Amino acid sequence: MALLCFQSLRMLRSGIRCMSQNAQLVSLTVNDKTGVATLSLQRPPVNSLNLELLTEISSALTEATDNNSRGLILTSTNDGVFSAGLDILEMYKPNLDRVKEFWTKLQETWIKLYQTAYPTVAVINGHSPAGGCLLALSCEHRIMVKNFTIGLNETRLGIVAPPWFIASMVNVIGQRQSERALTLGHMFTTEEAKNVGLIDEIVQNKAEGTTQAEAFIQKFAKIPFQARSLTKTWLRNKTVESLVKNREDDLNMFLQVVTQPNAQESLGHYIQSLKNKATK
Numbered sequence: 001m002a003l004l005c006f007q008s009l010r011m012l013r014s015g016i017r018c019m020s021q022n023a024q025l026v027s028l029t030v031n032d033k034t035g036v037a038t039l040s041l042q043r044p045p046v047n048s049l050n051l052e053l054l055t056e057i058s059s060a061l062t063e064a065t066d067n068n069s070r071g072l073i074l075t076s077t078n079d080g081v082f083s084a085g086l087d088i089l090e091m092y093k094p095n096l097d098r099v100k101e102f103w104t105k106l107q108e109t110w111i112k113l114y115q116t117a118y119p120t121v122a123v124i125n126g127h128s129p130a131g132g133c134l135l136a137l138s139c140e141h142r143i144m145v146k147n148f149t150i151g152l153n154e155t156r157l158g159i160v161a162p163p164w165f166i167a168s169m170v171n172v173i174g175q176r177q178s179e180r181a182l183t184l185g186h187m188f189t190t191e192e193a194k195n196v197g198l199i200d201e202i203v204q205n206k207a208e209g210t211t212q213a214e215a216f217i218q219k220f221a222k223i224p225f226q227a228r229s230l231t232k233t234w235l236r237n238k239t240v241e242s243l244v245k246n247r248e249d250d251l252n253m254f255l256q257v258v259t260q261p262n263a264q265e266s267l268g269h270y271i272q273s274l275k276n277k278a279t280k
């Protein structure tokens with residue numbers, strides 16, 4: 001309690017205000033001087049995206065819109081893991097109602113993040129596989145701390161990245177590089193990611209990343225907000241529409257693929273290998 005009070009006091013003094021008071025798995029703050037919001041993922045141990053975390057991310061994105069944020073920085077409270085991607089436990093031996101809700105919430109969150117009116121920057125302060133990479137790809141600018149990895153590694157798990165995951169990557173690094181990376185399930189090092197254009201900047205640590213992210217958002221200060229946001233909408237519309245018009249089909253395809261016995265077997269082995277690694 002005392003710690004909370006100290007933190008709140010320190011934040012108030014620095015002009016940082018806490019939004020989304022009810023959220024537990026994310027924190028959403030806004031810098032009252034710049035209007036820039038920071039959305040931090042805080043679901044230990046590795047920010048894997050389960051239904052509850054996705055729900056909080058989606059609500060926070062709406063709250064940042066309602067609050068007229070000038071921009072949003074997406075990052076993690078865990079210096080080491082940005083996000084481990086989708087929570088594999090949501091897909092392994094799933095409960096049908098819950099897994100439907102989970103996938104529908106993932107679709108909703110991606111659509112929202114991909115289309116925000118405000119500029120978005122991912123400060124990738126840790127590993128960022130699969131769904132974690134998707135979150136970063138959905139932002140307009142990516143700044144990554146050195147010595148981590150990022151990529152869409154689904155094929156390595158015996159599952160498939162859906163078309164909108166693929167499109168998000170193609171839109172950033174192009175067809176040829178995406179084809180190679182996705183079929184191999186390649187995880188790029190920070191350096192490799194910069195070379196291929198998957199990230200825009202390399203930084204030493206999260207603090208430097210945050211400074212650079214604020215500088216990126218500041219570039220839009222003199223660009224009329226609506227002109228900017230409509231331009232972004234039109235640039236991204238085709239990609240988003242391909243999911244918006246086919247959400248039901250996409251859900252059914254996901255259910256079909258993920259419940260296949262061989263996909264379940266692969267996921268089971270993968271969970272076990274992660275657990276074995278963790279206990280070593």
Ligand SMILES: CCCCCCCCCC/C=C/CC(=O)SCCNC(=O)CCNC(=O)[C@H](O)C(C)(C)COP(=O)(O)OP(=O)(O)OC[C@H]1O[C@@H](n2cnc3c(N)ncnc32)[C@H](O)[C@@H]1OP(=O)(O)O
Nearest residue numbers: 048084085086087088127130131162253254257274275278
């Ligand atoms: C037309 C439509 C077609 C549709 C087709 C649909 C097909 C399905 C598409 C599905 C798409 C999926 C995308 C995904 O995001 S899948 C998830 C991929 N994620 C990963 O591969 C990451 C796995 N994790 C790691 O590599 C590492 O954990 C890490 C992120 C590098 C961090 O390493 P670190 O050493 O810090 O931590 P540990 O490995 O020790 O992990 C700590 C505990 O966390 C558990 N864990 C890790 N990742 C996950 C995860 N993604 N989900 C659930 N749980 C995870 C790990 O088991 C440890 O647990 P323990 O403490 O209980 O042992």
